[in-house]
Amino acid sequence: MSRVPLPYNPKILELFRNPKNLGRMEDATVTAVAGNPACGDMITFYLKINDQDVIERASFESYGCAANIATSSIVTEMVKGMKLEEAWKITWKSVVEAVGGLPSVKFHCGILAVGALKRAIRTYYKRKDFSPDWLQKEPSFEEKQALEEEELAKILSKRMKMEEEK
Ligand code: FES
Numbered sequence: 001m002s003r004v005p006l007p008y009n010p011k012i013l014e015l016f017r018n019p020k021n022l023g024r025m026e027d028a029t030v031t032a033v034a035g036n037p038a039c040g041d042m043i044t045f046y047l048k049i050n051d052q053d054v055i056e057r058a059s060f061e062s063y064g065c066a067a068n069i070a071t072s073s074i075v076t077e078m079v080k081g082m083k084l085e086e087a088w089k090i091t092w093k094s095v096v097e098a099v100g101g102l103p104s105v106k107f108h109c110g111i112l113a114v115g116a117l118k119r120a121i122r123t124y125y126k127r128k129d130f131s132p133d134w135l136q137k138e139p140s141f142e143e144k145q146a147l148e149e150e151e152l153a154k155i156l157s158k159r160m161k162m163e164e165e166k
Pocket of ligand 1: 041042064065066067068106108109112
């Protein structure tokens with residue numbers, strides 16, 4: 001069976017080949033993971049935040065696909081210099097737009113990237129034991145989706161193990 005290549009636009013392919021801000025950040029203020037290693041779709045986000053709650057630097061590590069790498073890369077570029085409140089407003093739709101569109105089967109890759117960003121912001125305030133007004137109590141759409149994917153991956157890997165043990 002031959003696999004049909006996905007119709008990625010040139011911008012995604014370029015970001016995939018030359019991603020910006022790829023790599024671990026040793027002096028990160030906060031780190032967040034989204035996805036599940038069992039299915040390979042996993043991202044780690046690193047943010048360096050200053051005393052004014054401004055993101056000075058952002059980087060990522062990804063074991064996801066081209067769409068995941070491209071969207072993570074663009075998110076790290078978008079948030080640079082932003083206040084956390086502003087970065088919180090980034091949605092997966094705006095990220096998909098920023099990469100020039102994604103095939104719909106790849107939307108979840110962009111959702112995971114934004115989910116990781118929002119988790120990092122939430123973790124930052126949790127650690128400070130402070131919740132600004134703009135930080136919604138309920139998980140955002142992207143955080144919820146990331147959680148769902150992780151739950152699904154857990155169930156699948158449990159099932160696979162059970163099959164192996166039969
Ligand atoms: S990160 Fe899961 S297919 Fe892209």
